Amino acid sequence: MTIAITVLSYLLALLLGLGVGLMQISNRRLLVMFGKGYVDVLRGVPLLVQIFFIYFGLGRIFNLDRFSAGVIAVGICYSAYMAEIIRAGIESVAHGQHEAAASLGMTPAQTMRHVILPQATRIIVPPSASEFIACLKDSSLVSIIGLRELTRAGREYYSQYFVDFQTWLLVGVVYLAMTLLLTRFTRYLEKRFAVRGYGTGLRR
Amino acid sequence: MTAQNPVCNGKECTLRARGVTKRFDSLVVVDDLDLDVMISEVVVMMGPSGSGKSTLLRCLNGLEWIDAGQIDVAGVRVNPDGEGIHELRTNVGLVFQQFNLFPHLTAIENVALAPRVVRQMDQGLALELARKHLEQVDLGNKLHRFPAELSGGQQQRVAMARALAMSPKLLLFDEPTSALDPQMIGEVLAVMKDLAQSGMTMIVVSHEVGFAREVADRVLFFDDGKILESGKPLEVLNNSTHPRARTFFDTVL
Numbered sequence: 502m503t504i505a506i507t508v509l510s511y512l513l514a515l516l517l518g519l520g521v522g523l524m525q526i527s528n529r530r531l532l533v534m535f536g537k538g539y540v541d542v543l544r545g546v547p548l549l550v551q552i553f554f555i556y557f558g559l560g561r562i563f564n565l566d567r568f569s570a571g572v573i574a575v576g577i578c579y580s581a582y583m584a585e586i587i588r589a590g591i592e593s594v595a596h597g598q599h600e601a602a603a604s605l606g607m608t609p610a611q612t613m614r615h616v617i618l619p620q621a622t623r624i625i626v627p628p629s630a631s632e633f634i635a636c637l638k639d640s641s642l643v644s645i646i647g648l649r650e651l652t653r654a655g656r657e658y659y660s661q662y663f664v665d666f667q668t669w670l671l672v673g674v675v676y677l678a679m680t681l682l683l684t685r686f687t688r689y690l691e692k693r694f695a696v697r698g699y700g701t702g703l704r705r
Numbered sequence: 706m707t708a709q710n711p712v713c714n715g716k717e718c719t720l721r722a723r724g725v726t727k728r729f730d731s732l733v734v735v736d737d738l739d740l741d742v743m744i745s746e747v748v749v750m751m752g753p754s755g756s757g758k759s760t761l762l763r764c765l766n767g768l769e770w771i772d773a774g775q776i777d778v779a780g781v782r783v784n785p786d787g788e789g790i791h792e793l794r795t796n797v798g799l800v801f802q803q804f805n806l807f808p809h810l811t812a813i814e815n816v817a818l819a820p821r822v823v824r825q826m827d828q829g830l831a832l833e834l835a836r837k838h839l840e841q842v843d844l845g846n847k848l849h850r851f852p853a854e855l856s857g858g859q860q861q862r863v864a865m866a867r868a869l870a871m872s873p874k875l876l877l878f879d880e881p882t883s884a885l886d887p888q889m890i891g892e893v894l895a896v897m898k899d900l901a902q903s904g905m906t907m908i909v910v911s912h913e914v915g916f917a918r919e920v921a922d923r924v925l926f927f928d929d930g931k932i933l934e935s936g937k938p939l940e941v942l943n944n945s946t947h948p949r950a951r952t953f954f955d956t957v958l
Contacts, residue, residue, distance in 0.1 A: 578857030601805035604766055605819035605871055615822055619809050 502650040504679075505507035505636045506571055513576030514636070515629075518583025525588045536543035536584065549642050552577050556646045571643035579636050583629065591617055623694045629685035634680050641676075651675060711777035713741035719875050719906040720765065724774035727757075727764050727930075734760045736930035737774070742866070742875065745904045749917040749938070752927035753953060758910045761927070762877045765908070767793035788868040795823060798868030804860045806852040812839060813848040816867045823871070831870075838866035843894050858889030862896055869900075876900070878909040890916040912957055914942065926950040 524536035543551070555577070556570040565573070594617050602612035644653035655672035659665055710723035720742040727735040734757040742748055745930050752758050763769040765776060767783060767790040776783045781792040787933040808817050816835035820826040826834070829921040839848055842862040852860050861881055868876055878897065894916050901907060901920050911917070917924050917938050926949075927932035934941050934950045942958065 595805075597801065597803055597805035598807065600768060600806070601801065602819075604768055604794055604799040604801075605867070606791060606823045607819060608791070611822050615818060616807055620807075623809070 502641055502648065502654075502689035503637070503652075506568075506575065506640045506648070506650055507633070508642060510572045510575035510579065511633050511636050513572065514583045514632075516616070517577065517580035518587055521584035522587030522591065525584065526591055536588075540581045540584050541576055544585075548575065548578045548639055549645065552642055552646060567643075567648045571640075571646060571648045575636060575640055575643065578639075579632060582632055586625055586628045586632065587621070590621035593624050594620045596603060596642050626694050627687065627688050630683070630690060634683050634687075636674060637679060637683070709780040710744070711779075713743065716743065717885070718743045719746070719778065720908075721777040722765065722774065724830055725764060725771050725776060726759070726773035727760055727769060730771050734930055735764060735771075738930065738932060740909060741803070742906060743922075745906055746922045747901045747906075747920055748908045748923045748925060749921040750908060750910045750925045750927050751912055751917070751953070751957070752925075754770055756928045757930045758927050759879050760887075761891065762879050762908065762910060765875070766797045766799040766877055775807060778807065796874050798871060798876040800861070800864050800876070800878045800881050801866055802883050804852070804857075804864045804884070806860055808852050811849045811851055812844060812855070812863045812866075815852070816870045819867065820870050834870055835866070838869045839863070841869065842866045843892075854946035856889060857885045858892045861885065861889075861893050865893075865896060865900070874909070875906045878907065878911065880910055880912075882911065882913060914958060917942065926953065928953075 521536045521539050524532040525540070525691060527536075546554075552571065552574040555567070555574040556567065559565065560570045563612070597667060598620065599612060602616045603609075607615070621668050641652035644650060644656065647653070651672060655668050659668045662668075706853060710717045710719065712718065713721050718741055718851055719803055720740065721739065722740040725735055725738045726733065727741070738761065750758055750761075760769060764771050765778075770787050770790065771783065771785050773785055776793065778793060779794055779796050781789050783789045783793050810818065813832060813835045816838055817828075817831040821831040836845070836848060842865050844859060844862055844866065847855060847859060847863075852863065852933065855863065861884075865881075881892050881897070885893065890913070894913060897907070897916070898920050899911070909916070909921075921938045923935060924938045925932050926941060926945065926947065928949055933947045934945050941950070942954055945954055
């Protein structure tokens with residue numbers, strides 16, 4: 502359950518984050534303002550409050566079950582962080598790259614797809630992976646709305662058998678095992694995306 | 706579509722620019738400029754830094770929108786409303802001072818990208834074309850190197866191949882050797898000379914006097930957004946009458 506919530510909410514965060522990240526660098530003032538407002542609001546409100554708001558507030562209106570509400574809350578919250586990472590990644594690509602592509606007759610969309618995003622991806626991957634790990638840990642917060650994920654399972658076990666130390670030790674170890682595995686995977690991704698002689702690729 | 710070349714003084718030509726003006730806020734950078742470039746002509750443009758040479762090239766390539774005037778190249782006309790600016794970019798190549806190669810792509814991929822994406826050429830054909838152009842700039846043995854694995858001079862030659870792969874009617878060079886170590890300047894100028902001799906129409910912003918003397922059909926002196934002198938290389942370089950041109954050439958020669 503923890504893994505399902507994490508993966509689904511992270512995918513949602515990635516999609517929304519890409520959209521909002523691109524909005525922030527567009528040349529339409531309204532889109533930029535919306536993107537910046539979205540990020541400011543979502544980063545400024547605790548995830549726990551967002552979970553309550555979406556489950557008890559929007560959940561009532563749209564009749565959301567616990568699972569969807571949990572995924573949407575975590576996904577939307579993380580999309581704000583992802584939007585910032587994606588925006589920063591795109592902006593870090595040198596201005597000359599846009600000009601070189603334009604001087605060859607490429608349209609802004611072609612430039613984004615073939616020149617800017619492939620370079621930005623390499624910058625975006627490491628921080629995105631650590632966001633995924635953070636997302637996994639924060640998924641424990643949805644236990645508060647009664648979703649039976651790892652933390653909730655721990656609480657239920659505890660209330661049945663009253664072994665507190667062992668229960669939470671075990672829960673902690675399971676989280677740690679997952680995050681350590683992911684950290685390893687992140688390092689692999691970083692190497693995989695490195696380009697010979699470019700950026701971090703130089704150090705290989 | 707047959708590209709109709711513009712006509713300058715009754716003769717078919719490559720570029721016909723009339724009244725081109727570019728302002729940045731209130732600063733006039735290119736001032737009501739007329740410029741004709743004949744087919745296969747090589748024009749070298751010199752002038753103090755900050756005089757607007759780069760901006761003029763960027764206008765001729767369509768990277769900057771012009772505020773007044775019109776630019777005609779091979780059946781494409783660009784006005785201040787920006788219409789045709791995209792077609793202008795595909796017909797006019799630009800080689801940058803800082804090369805601006807795509808660092809995530811190998812040399813051959815750098816050259817093949819625009820033919821594939823803009824001209825919608827098949828991947829295999831685009832790579833074949835790219836190989837041909839890299840061989841033309843003497844880099845047939847570096848096809849699969851990334852830009853960071855190449856020297857400055859080699860990178861600039863890849864940049865030339867990249868521009869050539871779009872078969873431009875006019876190729877612009879914005880101080881192509883200014884970012885290079887002295888021993889690499891020669892290899893880049895040699896390729897430019899080959900291009901000139903193969904009939905490419907070129908406008909080169911450069912202070913390489915030797916190149917201007919040897920290769921240019923015409924030298925322009927550009928200052929304050931205007932062309933102040935225009936003529937045969939030796940006339941302009943040695944016998945400028947305009948006082949500002951005189952002072953400038955006295956210092957560079």
